Amino acid sequence: MTFRYDFAPTPFGDALAVFSEEGIVRFDLSEADDPSVPWLLEGVAQRLRAVPEADPGAAGELTALLDDYFDGAPVAFHEHLALDWRLAEGFTRHALQTIRTISWGETVSYGEIAVLAGHPGAARAVGTACRNTPFSIIVPVHRVVRSDGSPGHYGAHPERKRYLLDLESHR
The missing domain is CATH 3.30.160 (Double Stranded RNA Binding Domain)
Structure with missing residues (x-):
């Protein structure tokens, strides 16, 4: 390859x-x-x-x-783009594929993604999947927020997550 x-x-x-x-x-x-x-x-x-x-x-x-x-x-x-998922396995892949369906301007909590991915109670694992995504922005992990609606982190750059969420909220 x-x-x-x-x-x-x-x-x-x-x-x-x-x-x-x-x-x-x-x-x-x-x-x-x-x-x-x-x-x-x-x-x-x-x-x-x-x-x-x-x-x-x-x-x-x-x-x-x-x-x-x-x-x-x-x-x-x-x-528009074909994704090669080889760097995401198991629950991480499943969570990211679920996150991929979140629409522009919408947010979903880590816990809600865990439920949608078939693993209620795995909110922290969803957070790990978001942190380890091989597809920044392409798979919109920035749309996954805390249960209280606050953004949470985006790697070491929470300001990037806020920027992306703000960008999408103006449409």
Whole structure:
């Protein structure tokens, strides 16, 4: 299996996009200021057991969708992009596939996702799935909130989650 990577611009900086023949494998809003840092790509390569090759332009369709999204259009990424789920297994995959169905501008609690995913009481596991998603923004984990309606975290950047929720609330 061949893996390719490119970078897609976001308001948070360039994000790493990794693709297989089956679709996008990973979209990573890096914790680093520079997503091209070797450790980020090494981590992805280790998980894939293959070194992705640079492919400038590979993220063209994704970039166009992101541009529309950040311009305020209600983009359902999974309707336009094939997702390769190999980096999400078990309950994490099931929770993320459930989260994928949350509509633009809507929010659902971690506990509600657990129930919808068939595992009542697994709200913390839903939080872990959100934190470990291989598909930042593409699978809208930012739409999953605490039971009191407060946003909660988004990795180390809760301000990004607030930004995304605010963006979607203006439509």
